[in-house]
Amino acid sequence: MKKIEALIRKTQFEDVKNKLHEAGVTFFSYWDVTGLGNENKGRVYRGVSYSTSAIERRMLSIVVNDDFVEPAVQAIIEAGGTGNIGDGKIFVLPVEEAYRIRTGEKGGDTLN
């Protein structure tokens, strides 16, 4: 079992979600995050100019069995990319165990 953490553009979220569904990944969690990066936008508010390196992105957390890792990662790369700087990152982490709370069973089957 692996956990895939992906930081993607909010604009690509719908496409990524659909592609993941096509790849057989039907459930995952996501939330909005703010990070610091290399992007810098010049802005003015009430005559005060400022620049922001704070970047709004969406974080996806997907736990899958090993044979789903590659299709899922490819789905995110395919649907999440725009070709511009700032498309995001994907991390793959090992997962030691998974439990289904309702029944108490554990292992890879709980992810199906």
Next chain:
Amino acid sequence: MDTALFTANNVWMMICTALVFFMHMGFSLLEAGLTRQKNTVNILFKNFFVITAGLLLYALAGFNLMYPGFEEGATGFFKFAGWGIAPPEGGMTAAYASGGYTWWTDFLFQGMFAATAATIISGAVAERIKLEAFFVIAILYVGIVYPIVGSWQWGGGFLSNWGFYDFAGSTLVHSVGGWAALITIYFLGARIGKYSADGTSNPIFGHNMPLAAGGVLILWLGWFGFNGGSVLSADPATTSLVLVTTSLAAAAGGIVASIFSHILYKNYDLTMFMNGVLGGLVAITAGADQMSTGEAMIIGAIGGIIVVLAIALLEKLKLDDPVGAIAVHLFAGMWGTLAVGIFGNMASTKQFMIQLAGVGIVGAFCVLSALLLVLVVNATIGLRVTKEQEVGGLDDAEHGMSAYADFSVSKK
């Protein structure tokens, strides 16, 4: 005068009183919208204090300090006609105020004005002043300083004898409030995070633009009463002209400020648009009944430019005014007062010099009184909340509550 006309006049003046009262909602929303959400309860609390305490003080002493009845032709500077309010003989008849309104209407209309001066301070000092410090400053300023200055002109004192002209209070209301705001923020200091150690300015965003925009439009509406009621009767020609000049100046001020700030900063800044509208309104207030439509637009437009420039100037001087109150009320107020000597029926070099003298004298008196007040408050109860209270928000520190308890906003 026949009763029908007296009644019509009085009804109009009572409508204007209600409109000026409504401006306090405009101020409340504008100030809440242009500051951060952690200080919303606090700013609303101050606005409630200003209108309630302001009105009580005006009943207690303010009205009789502002309209003490200086002797004819006297160079009145200070006179107090006694505590409390009680209508004089004939105060409810057409014999009072040439049939424009009753004495009761007079009191309430002027009372609604009085509180405005303190509301101007409330916006500028937002997000870091200690509540008790604000109470003391507001009470003494609205209770004493504002009515004394008002008596010099509207109470028949020395400024009116000189021929100074301030139709609805560009100087007497707006600049009076603006001066105190300026002095207070000088000693209060900027909000934490507003200026970095290396001297650069940082933006601190207002948290609710719909509230702020609603506030500005309500203020515009209220101004129909502020200026329209300053005709002091329902005189058809003058009141309708005043409503037209007021609106045209507001429109010109807003449009020009938004274009001008776009030229300077390459950005369509809604808050500059809104401050420009207010700058136009404040600027036309001194001569709303003296101007042609074209002159009203010019005065409003210049008011809008002055507001944008004044905001930049205060920013450079590191004077932190979260809502632009000083740019709008002090700078545009001074401009509007001087404009009476430049444009309109009264324009002349002599009038300009009188206007200039009036602006200077009122300014000097307000600065000195505010200085005394602020220094005493600073030395006794202290002006500013602690760093911890400021960072955590005044809603929590001073009120133990939140303006939006379980309300959340989705981000794009």
